[in-house]
Amino acid sequence: MKNAFQFHGRGGEYFGIWIVNILLTIVTLGLYNPWAHVRNKQYFYGNTELAGERFEYLATGKQIFLGRLIAGILFVAYISLSNSMPIVSGAIFLFVMVAFPWVVQRSLRFNAVMTRYRGVRFGFVGTIKDAYVNFLGKPILAYVIAALWVSGVVFVLGIMGVAISQPKDLLSGISLIVLVVLILTLFAFVQMFAWVNQGIASYIHNGYLYGEHVFSAQLETKQFDKIYWSGAKVAVVFVLIAAAIMGGLIYAFKSGTQMFALVPLAGLGLYIGMFAVMLYVRALVYAKIRNYTYGQTLIGAERAYAFESNIMPSDYAVLLFTNTLMVIFSLGLLTPFVRVRIAEFLAKHTAIQGDLDALVTQEQAGVQTGATADALSDVFNLDIQF
Amino acid sequence: MIDGYCYRLGNSERIPAQVELTDDGRVVLWMAQTHTNFSLQDVRLSDAIGSVPRALHLPDDWVFHAYAPEQLSAVFALAPVPTWVKWVDGFERHRLWIVGAIAVTLLSVVAFYQFVIPPLVVGVSNALPSSVYQAMGQQTLRTLEQLDVQASTVPAERQAALMQRFNAYVQAHETWFSKSQPKLLFRDWKGVPNAVTLADGHILITDDLLKLLDHDDEVYAVLLHELGHVHGNHVMHSVVRASLLSIGVAVVVGDASTLANTVVSAGTLVANMSYSREMEIEADAFAARQLNAERIGVAPFIRSFEKLESTHERKQPSAEENQPSSISDWFASHPNTEERIRRLRQFEPIMP
Numbered sequence: 001m002k003n004a005f006q007f008h009g010r011g012g013e014y015f016g017i018w019i020v021n022i023l024l025t026i027v028t029l030g031l032y033n034p035w036a037h038v039r040n041k042q043y044f045y046g047n048t049e050l051a052g053e054r055f056e057y058l059a060t061g062k063q064i065f066l067g068r069l070i071a072g073i074l075f076v077a078y079i080s081l082s083n084s085m086p087i088v089s090g091a092i093f094l095f096v097m098v099a100f101p102w103v104v105q106r107s108l109r110f111n112a113v114m115t116r117y118r119g120v121r122f123g124f125v126g127t128i129k130d131a132y133v134n135f136l137g138k139p140i141l142a143y144v145i146a147a148l149w150v151s152g153v154v155f156v157l158g159i160m161g162v163a164i165s166q167p168k169d170l171l172s173g174i175s176l177i178v179l180v181v182l183i184l185t186l187f188a189f190v191q192m193f194a195w196v197n198q199g200i201a202s203y204i205h206n207g208y209l210y211g212e213h214v215f216s217a218q219l220e221t222k223q224f225d226k227i228y229w230s231g232a233k234v235a236v237v238f239v240l241i242a243a244a245i246m247g248g249l250i251y252a253f254k255s256g257t258q259m260f261a262l263v264p265l266a267g268l269g270l271y272i273g274m275f276a277v278m279l280y281v282r283a284l285v286y287a288k289i290r291n292y293t294y295g296q297t298l299i300g301a302e303r304a305y306a307f308e309s310n311i312m313p314s315d316y317a318v319l320l321f322t323n324t325l326m327v328i329f330s331l332g333l334l335t336p337f338v339r340v341r342i343a344e345f346l347a348k349h350t351a352i353q354g355d356l357d358a359l360v361t362q363e364q365a366g367v368q369t370g371a372t373a374d375a376l377s378d379v380f381n382l383d384i385q386f
Numbered sequence: 387m388i389d390g391y392c393y394r395l396g397n398s399e400r401i402p403a404q405v406e407l408t409d410d411g412r413v414v415l416w417m418a419q420t421h422t423n424f425s426l427q428d429v430r431l432s433d434a435i436g437s438v439p440r441a442l443h444l445p446d447d448w449v450f451h452a453y454a455p456e457q458l459s460a461v462f463a464l465a466p467v468p469t470w471v472k473w474v475d476g477f478e479r480h481r482l483w484i485v486g487a488i489a490v491t492l493l494s495v496v497a498f499y500q501f502v503i504p505p506l507v508v509g510v511s512n513a514l515p516s517s518v519y520q521a522m523g524q525q526t527l528r529t530l531e532q533l534d535v536q537a538s539t540v541p542a543e544r545q546a547a548l549m550q551r552f553n554a555y556v557q558a559h560e561t562w563f564s565k566s567q568p569k570l571l572f573r574d575w576k577g578v579p580n581a582v583t584l585a586d587g588h589i590l591i592t593d594d595l596l597k598l599l600d601h602d603d604e605v606y607a608v609l610l611h612e613l614g615h616v617h618g619n620h621v622m623h624s625v626v627r628a629s630l631l632s633i634g635v636a637v638v639v640g641d642a643s644t645l646a647n648t649v650v651s652a653g654t655l656v657a658n659m660s661y662s663r664e665m666e667i668e669a670d671a672f673a674a675r676q677l678n679a680e681r682i683g684v685a686p687f688i689r690s691f692e693k694l695e696s697t698h699e700r701k702q703p704s705a706e707e708n709q710p711s712s713i714s715d716w717f718a719s720h721p722n723t724e725e726r727i728r729r730l731r732q733f734e735p736i737m738p
Binding site for chain 1: 393394395396397398399400432433435436437438439449451470474477478479480483484487488490491494525633
């Protein structure tokens with residue numbers, strides 16, 4: 001039995017909520033911001049339906065006000081000091097980075113506890129320690145390993161290159177080495193990226209709780225690796241094509257033909273192409289990662305309830321592309337319609353397998369909240385979501 | 387009698403139920419064969435938002451959902467609801483309010499841009515201690531030197547002559563440059579004919595520009611233009627303004643998606659560029675006034691424009707550059723050359 005998510009929101013209706021949020025935020029000089037956040041969430045949760053029941057967002061503006069205030073002050077300090085006093089803004093950045101895993105854990109927990117479905121609130125049981133391992137420890141380690149790997153490769157190949165090449169073709173030897181180093185660097189970074197993101201996704205997907213049922217997901221680094229490579233391949237092919245075009249143009253330019261009239265045109269073409277490819281790669285990787293991680297996620301240990309996500313990367317890319325055009329050409333006024341389109345699309349391609357009516361569960365006691373961290377994660381735009 | 391089902395908060399079991407509002411204002415909840423009744427004051431509808439179905443919250447953690455939610459909202463319209471929610475919900479669905487909100491939002495953006503930002507920028511810039519100016523100037527200089535910027539190869543005599551003229555001017559008008567000590571720097575920035583003003587009042591002039599402007603009066607005119615930027619504190623103003631704009635944007639559209647953020651930041655960039663155009667005009671006017679006061683006249687200044695323009699034309703043949711167009715003007719950080727020359731001619735005094 002497959003239960004698809006449904007989204008009932010309408011762009012025209014949400015427009016009113018969105019513009020009133022902006023108006024009241026302006027009129028109150030920003031103080032309304034937490035309440036605006038709550039109205040937004042209420043609208044999107046309340047319009048999301050699963051198996052005949054809507055989701056609810058429970059947080060109040062008052063609960064997240066203090067957190068947003070702290071976050072706002074940090075943000076203002078960071079922005080305004082980043083030019084004049086890089087040391088102070090650097091200290092703020094460092095502080096935020098060290099506090100980041102804690103903020104993430106609190107934020108995931110707060111958002112889970114503030115979400116209710118069928119009278120039962122979600123929970124999050126991932127520990128702070130694991131958050132530090134996955135959001136700070138592994139990324140730092142990954143950088144160190146990647147840096148050691150790259151410098152090792154440069155060193156070994158450098159010695160080899162100098163040893164084997166005659167002084168005459170030293171140059172071609174060096175360019176060959178540079179190429180090999182670049183390929184191996186890309187390899188190292190994709191590998192490390194996959195490893196880090198597998199950790200983060202595992203932390204999140206194994207942390208949620210609905211009633212007494214813990215979510216679980218067996219995620220393999222190998223799969224992440226494969227997905228990132230599929231994205232990297234598209235990017236590399238584009239870079240090669242772009243390089244060929246640029247090379248051709250430079251050659252034409254040097255040989256003094258009339259071709260140089262094409263330079264601005266080709267530049268514009270490449271720029272648009274780059275934007276399109278970046279968008280496509282983003283859509284491709286996002287869709288595949290989401291499909292894979294959701295597909296592995298179960299509610300409860302036994303295979304009674306299973307998540308499913310079936311986004312076609314090209315569909316998602318088209319959605320992102322048309323959304324971008326809508327926002328740009330309406331000077332932002334179509335933003336509410338864009339958000340509704342995204343919510344609709346994601347809901348349509350998400351489902352839960354299993355008989356949800358039989359899922360009778362009891363909320364676990366002692367689910368705690370911390371609104372401050374939630375707001376922090378929001379203002380620094382950390383998009384952490386299940 | 388309204389048909390629906392109930393949850394006891396904390397348990398996901400769905401229990402068939404009915405709810406009724408009696409004539410004497412009692413709320414009756416029927417579940418299985420039993421019924422309980424409450425006062426209307428003890429029940430509340432969940433917050434109204436868009437057309438999301440509302441639920442009825444009853445005492446003892448019971449929540450009732452109706453199969454026909456609109457019926458529930460109609461019958462319990464009198465149940466207590468936070469006043470602000472009622473107001474906000476009313477605004478959100480009222481066409482006139484929405485149109486008004488769009489208008490007020492656009493107007494506030496314009497008003498903020500026109501009337502709030504300029505004095506705020508000046509205030510904040512003046513409040514910053516000169517150590518900040520120095521730190522910023524040094525920072526920019528270091529960044530530039532990491533690019534392909536090297537020591538100048540312009541003959542020492544020419545450097546000394548320009549330096550002497552520059553310093554004499556600055557000493558004569560010391561009180562005009564309160565936040566910073568203007569200082570002239572010569573650098574070789576390969577292939578870039580340019581003059582750059584830093585936050586601390588240091589002015590960097592490149593070898594290529596000196597090569598292009600072979601007459602020292604032309605160079606002097608350009609230096610006066612840059613001193614106009616120092617006098618108007620333009621560098622700090624742009625930095626402070628960019629920061630204020632991005633803070634304002636973040637507060638108002640804090641909930642925006644990354645996508646909208648990108649568009650909005652592009653907007654702030656354009657806004658900043660049009661301010662910077664005003665600054666160029668101001669610096670031009672400053673230079674023109676000084677040139678006239680020293681009885682040099684604006685002719686060398688105009689010649690420097692023409693020479694710069696000619697290198698520009700040689701580099702990339704583009705007709706667009708010279709066409710007067712209000713839109714491209716607004717987007718451009720520097721006003722177009724013809725426009726600048728036209729303005730300068732207004733300063734031309736009748737000279738013997």
